[in-house]
Amino acid sequence: xxxxxxxxxxxxxxxxxxxxxxxVLLAVTAPWLFPDDPWDMVGAPFQPPFxxxxxxxxxMLGRDVAAGIAHGARISLIIGVISTLTSxxxxxxxxxxxxxxxxxxxxxxxxxxELFQTIPGFILAILLVATIGPKISNIIFAIxxxxxxxxxxxxxxxxxxxxxxxxxxxxxxxxxRPLTVVxxxxxxxxxxxxxxxxxxxxxxxxxxxxxxSFMGLGDPNLMSWxxxxxxxxxxxxxxxxMSVFPGLAILLTVxxxxxxxEGLNDTLNPRISRKR
Amino acid sequence: MTAVSVDAKGDRVFAIAxxxxxxxxxxxxxxxxxxxxxxxxxxxxPGDPAQVIAGQSGASDxxxxxxxxxxxxxDKPYPIQLATYLKRVVTLDLGYSYRQxxxxxxxxxxxxPATLLLTATAFSLALLSGIILGTLAGVRAGKWSDTVxxxxxxxxxxxxxxxxxxxxxxxxxxQLDWLPAFGYVTIGVPMTALxxxxxxxxHLILPAVSLxxxxxxxxxxxxxxxxxxxxxxxxxxxxKAKGLKQGRIIIRHILRNAMLPIVTVAGMQAGALxxxxxxxxxxxxxxxxxxxxxxxxxxxxxxxxxxVFLVMSVIVIALNLLTDAIYRVIDPRVxxxxxx
Numbered sequence: 140x141x142x143x144x145x146x147x148x149x150x151x152x153x154x155x156x157x158x159x160x161x162x163v164l165l166a167v168t169a170p171w172l173f174p175d176d177p178w179d180m181v182g183a184p185f186q187p188p189f190x191x192x193x194x195x196x197x198x199m200l201g202r203d204v205a206a207g208i209a210h211g212a213r214i215s216l217i218i219g220v221i222s223t224l225t226s227x228x229x230x231x232x233x234x235x236x237x238x239x240x241x242x243x244x245x246x247x248x249x250x251x252x253e254l255f256q257t258i259p260g261f262i263l264a265i266l267l268v269a270t271i272g273p274k275i276s277n278i279i280f281a282i283x284x285x286x287x288x289x290x291x292x293x294x295x296x297x298x299x300x301x302x303x304x305x306x307x308x309x310x311x312x313x314x315x316r317p318l319t320v321v322x323x324x325x326x327x328x329x330x331x332x333x334x335x336x337x338x339x340x341x342x343x344x345x346x347x348x349x350x351x352s353f354m355g356l357g358d359p360n361l362m363s364w365x366x367x368x369x370x371x372x373x374x375x376x377x378x379x380x381m382s383v384f385p386g387l388a389i390l391l392t393v394x395x396x397x398x399x400x401e402g403l404n405d406t407l408n409p410r411i412s413r414k415r
Numbered sequence: 416m417t418a419v420s421v422d423a424k425g426d427r428v429f430a431i432a433x434x435x436x437x438x439x440x441x442x443x444x445x446x447x448x449x450x451x452x453x454x455x456x457x458x459x460x461p462g463d464p465a466q467v468i469a470g471q472s473g474a475s476d477x478x479x480x481x482x483x484x485x486x487x488x489x490d491k492p493y494p495i496q497l498a499t500y501l502k503r504v505v506t507l508d509l510g511y512s513y514r515q516x517x518x519x520x521x522x523x524x525x526x527x528p529a530t531l532l533l534t535a536t537a538f539s540l541a542l543l544s545g546i547i548l549g550t551l552a553g554v555r556a557g558k559w560s561d562t563v564x565x566x567x568x569x570x571x572x573x574x575x576x577x578x579x580x581x582x583x584x585x586x587x588x589x590q591l592d593w594l595p596a597f598g599y600v601t602i603g604v605p606m607t608a609l610x611x612x613x614x615x616x617x618h619l620i621l622p623a624v625s626l627x628x629x630x631x632x633x634x635x636x637x638x639x640x641x642x643x644x645x646x647x648x649x650x651x652x653x654x655k656a657k658g659l660k661q662g663r664i665i666i667r668h669i670l671r672n673a674m675l676p677i678v679t680v681a682g683m684q685a686g687a688l689x690x691x692x693x694x695x696x697x698x699x700x701x702x703x704x705x706x707x708x709x710x711x712x713x714x715x716x717x718x719x720x721x722x723v724f725l726v727m728s729v730i731v732i733a734l735n736l737l738t739d740a741i742y743r744v745i746d747p748r749v750x751x752x753x754x755x
Binding site: 256259262263265266267269270342346354356368372375379386391397398 | 720
């Protein structure tokens with residue numbers, strides 16, 4: 140409860156939370172606000188903003204930009220959250236194993252992590268999606284595969300820190316199984332920095348998704364912000380609004396998530412974050 | 416954190432040799448792992464691997480498919496296939512693009528200079544300006560510069576790199592008409608070598624700035640706090656007590672120590688920078704490897720995609736090597752570490 144209270148008193152964290160809630164609200168209400176398919180032509184093409192019924196204008200095929208943004212919010216948030224959960228599962232498993240067992244296991248796990256950090260992740264994501272097909276589940280999988288290394292490193296560091304503490308040693312001496320020790324004793328104490336890094340990972344997942352769909356690798360059945368910008372790129376001289384508004388939507392959403400993440404960091408790990 | 420100077424030349428040579436050996440091993444490991452990745456991807460793709468290698472254009476040609484199966488040993492067990500593939504990669508045979516009717520290696524070689532120019536420019540721009548701006552902000556730490564820096568870096572950190580590029584085009588090319596919006600060099604104008612270089616540099620400004628912007632913001636912020644950290648350390652007090660001039664303290668003592676974490680972070684972010692180059696090249700029609708990926712994607716030209724992935728990973732390792740070398744040069748403690 141005190142955590143919640145101190146978050147509510149965190150000014151930038153609260154701004155972020157309000158903006159984020161607005162985006163979530165937009166995503167949830169998109170089917171009611173814009174009941175038509177965002178792919179449908181609803182007016183004349185190349186209509187500037189504040190035209191009749193099209194307050195963010197229309198694109199080169201006469202689709203409503205505002206409807207695209209509202210429906211795109213769903214896709215961005217869904218992909219951001221689920222792909223982060225995927226990378227959390229991979230990263231926490233690898234980091235926890237490395238940090239708990241140490242020694243040779245740690246060595247091998249960290250080499251793998253290092254390797255994944257060397258590989259240009261975005262290009263690997265492109266390859267993965269191009270190979271297994273641009274379906275939303277494949278995009279989530281690809282983003283998860285390239286985003287786990289920082290989470291693994293963080294989890295490993297936390298586990299190594301907690302591994303030698305008395306309450307963990309006591310649990311081990313009582314003969315509790317490693318899995319029990321890891322899940323019931325260590326993980327709960329390591330969870331707050333993981334939550335913070337995870338929340339920031341949602342933001343970077345949204346950025347990767349937008350870049351993928353900008354490159355033409357989005358799910359062809361789902362309207363997304365990156366796709367809108369990619370499609371409008373060639374007509375930017377005539378129609379700025381088609382690329383400006385979806386980009387602002389990405390910027391605002393990612394910024395809001397980052398602010399919430401930093402706010403969480405300040406309230407959950409006050410001693411670490413107050414260093415400066 | 417004290418800069419103890421242990422004069423041990425032998426130790427330093429040994430440390431460099433050790434580092435080089437480590438890099439060679441890392442290099443080989445990454446190349447082999449990526450080649451294996453590529454191999455798995457070809458087999459994970461829907462359809463017959465021979466069809467994947469041939470690409471859309473060659474997939475209907477039975478004769479070509481049979482030839483590919485023989486060449487890659489696709490009827491043999493997986494380990495042998497993998498070994499055949501790795502052998503090809505090690506001998507720099509990256510395959511053949513049936514779509515473009517050229518070897519992948521020649522396609523990549525042709526595009527490599529543009530990508531190297533873009534990534535190297537963006538990387539050094541971000542690193543150098545980040546260090547300079549961060550030092551300035553750190554030395555005169557005040558509320559004002561702190562707030563501006565924080566806001567700008569927060570904003571840039573949330574901006575998709577391709578969108579930033581488009582917005583810069585909108586401002587500097589469409590509205591102000593100061594800079595070219597896309598391309599590498601002006602086409603159809605006869606130019607001397609010098610004019611051509613200037614022209615390329617002119618075209619380079621927008622892509623390099625868009626690619627570097629977010630890293631520039633991160634490094635400036637990091638450098639600022641690093642400078643503040645170092646400034647409060649005892650050896651700086653000593654330097655001040657010795658009566659050294661402010662400028663000398665900043666350059667010799669503060670800068671050298673404060674740069675270390677930024678160089679480390681820059682090395683870790685090399686992969687992200689190279690990934691960003693792919694998107695930026697798409698935005699600016701920059702004729703490099705990223706643009707090659709984009710075209711290959713549209714045509715599902717797998718040999719090209721896989722080859723570019725390999726080469727771009729090698730570029731990341733090269734950038735890592737570069738930051739490691741910079742670190743060794745500026746780290747005042749490196750000889751001590753070798754001795755311990």
